[in-house]
Amino acid sequence: MSVDTPSTLTVAAAAIRNRTISSVELTQAALERADASQPRLNAFLSIDHEHALDRARAADRALAAGHVPGPLHGVPLAHKDMFDVEGRITGCGSRIRAGHVARETSTVMARLEAAGSLSIGRLNMSEFAMGPTGHNHHHGRAINPIDPARVTGGSSSGSGAAVGGGVVLAALGSDTGGSIRLPAACCGTVGIKPTQGRVSRHGAMPLSFSQDCIGPLAANVEDAWLMLSLISGPDGIDPTCMAAPLGSLSEDLSSLRIGLATGAFTQNLSADVGGAMQQVASLLDKAVKEVRDVALGALEAVTELANAVAMTEAAAVHFDGMRERPEDYGPQVRMRISQGLAVPGPVYVRALQIRAVMLARFLDEVFGVCDVLMLPAMPFVAPLDREVDVGAGQRMNEVVSAMTSLTRPFSYLGLPVVTLPVAVGREGMPVAIQLVARPWREDLAASVARHLEHALALSAFLPSQASPTAA
Template sequence: MTLDHPASLKQAAEAIRSGAISSEEMTRAALSRAKASQRRLNAFIEIDEDHALSSARQADAARATGRNTGLLHGLPLAHKDMFDEAGRITGCGSLIRAGHVAMGTSTVLARLGQAGSFSIGRLNMSEFAMGPTGHNHHHGRAINPIDPERITGGSSSGSGAAVGAGVVLAALGSDTGGSIRLPAACCGTVGIKPTQGRVSRHGAMPLSFSQDCIGPLATGVEDAWLILSLISGPDGHDPTCLDAPLRPLLDGVKGLRIGLAKGPLLQSLSDEVGEAVQSAARVLEGEGAELADAPFSHLEAVTELANAVAMTEAAAVHFDGMRKEPERFGPQVRMRLSQGLAIPGPLYVRALQIRSVMLARFLEQSFAASDVLILPAMPFVAPLDRDVDVGAGSRMNEVISAMTSLTRPFSYLGLPVVTLPVASSRERLPIALQVVARPWREDLAVSVARHLERVLALSPFTLKAAA
């Protein structure tokens, strides 16, 4: 890492705070990376150089006059194209909202702004966040920075690509069924899906209000934790956002009970993925953690319930647009919304009603002897683009269903999850782990993930170097 692209957010903030580099210099370097990589990665829908440099100069002026600066003062980031910023476009990766100018600013961007950060552009995403592969009919797909023939995962595809390529150190994404965790897994970054209700969704594009979560993708666990700590907390604009302070991280894993998830959904893992999970478990055991088997049964139905809730709520969000201008939606999104419109009301209500029962049962069974659970983010490494293209037919549906089989249950149940790379496959692709905790115990999941990261020393940059 060079000074114009430090290894962590804290290092970058300290470089600006100390005067070793100006915010403008760091921002120009980030813009240069963004523009140089755009043809190769297609990570951005818009790179806004004028706005970024103006923000950087304001940050430098503030520092020069001795004004109080936040933890991310002067740091250039970039975020998924779904968070409102007053006076600026929020396109949601779509055609129908491509020129929509926001009237106000989302709480998450406001909080990052209070910490001193600003954005250099809007990152690519699946249209209206509806697509786990990261494809976009209108803007093209973001390209995996480790292997361009592989998908980035979605829907936070541009966030995964930009962070994985080192264009920015962190980016916001959203997760309704895996949309932070899948890009993190495919691009070798760290992603956190928080407990539902920890982060305000005010000013963020809705997909499924019963399952939507906002969280960070970053190059390391501590950076992701820092971003989460800045955007968390109650918000008067979002009554679903609760006051549940984050607890401090643990220094190590000694005495923690680690549950190895076992069940039918985990019987189809590739050999490499299965071995990587076992290896990570042995590492944790060697560091003083206690291992136990954790039943992970009865969750096949949860996947279908999660999808029924998400698609019904998405269809409600886009009902007027589908009625008036269906041709302005991409074909895959239009098809999925049509399916959502066809889901019977009683089925949707029943899927919501039994959610709390399913959560209580899962906590009682799977966390009976465990503080956290570990399991893969996906049953295999990032799929080839050709296997999930619309021309792949039934193969596409099979791959996509398998991709989300291990992420959707935790969205439906509202649990916090950290995803991080723990191994590299024979093709030099990341193999990612999910660390799952009880509601509001992000501190335990992040503590385990941070310790694994320190011991394994894997990052998107080491993965790219090996490729």
């Protein structure tokens, strides 16, 4: 099917609404891209042709009948394999849940359906969302659309590959220690990890109940922001989801103070990442009130606390599974859960207690002097797959640990983060930054991200270039 696929969610929805393209045409084109890309990207665990086309036909009929369309009416998307939809399989990238049929629909999927979107399939992910590289023992790894020799990042690996590869314009992921931000950084997309409690987790696979977040990956900031706005807000079911206003994006950054993160961790940045940070800081200096260095404390300590909490809570989630079906877990996931089972109770409780103190200190010391903190998403560009293979030994451990060293602290602290590609680094791979704001101020981080996106004219990683096949 020869269809000129719109470049953004807003344009796609407007084209359907104006009937310059039908949902069926757009969906069929997306399905063809998914099919064609699967041998090279392995982004999907299932591609739901008939279900998606049935939904697309229904969308076109509703529009013809005078139905008032939602903001994503008839737009095809795809999402990480961990969000329940009634009557459909939610496998969580695992063997244990490979045939699990959901009894009800998760809040985030219900909200996207209410906005009019439809799903063309379930996206690959690290098994049970455990793994920053994106590997999956049962289904194989999703492939980086920019360089197949490099990892996609995880655990939302299929989301990164599908959006970065131009198969869909946006996808939902989850983030407990970097699982939205790492795939966004590795695959050249925008990712938003919202404030802890911004988005309901009802009907989503749990990993670490005190750190799990749901958010979007998209081709640009506007689309990611639209997705976040549609899934945010309390639902009366998830008691941890708060009714905090989301705010809106602003083009005027003149009152903002940008903090350029410094500290011991900056000594370990690759040359291309460090250089990109300085270039972006110089660019922002012309648009904001101030750009200043902000020294961060020992992020390593925060990373260890975050890991202790996440793995202990994951072990609690999988306690019965590990007792009854340990052989059905992949070896690396089984090892990580076993480590969580070994964390002493007092250590876990203490790590939770310390979090409030560390957050208060961070808000005072960092956001007392800046409004948005900027730092790299990773210390280097996406690593080679062979660097994180089990055969790499100690090198694998070092690379995997470094990948999450700059993302995990903000999961522990519950802060909102926007990840954005800002430069082309080593061997043509994206260099990405994190823009961190105080709780509930995603709008500040996203406004800065949008300004940078426009100022840098970031076209190198747009899906049209990475697309595996013409629409």
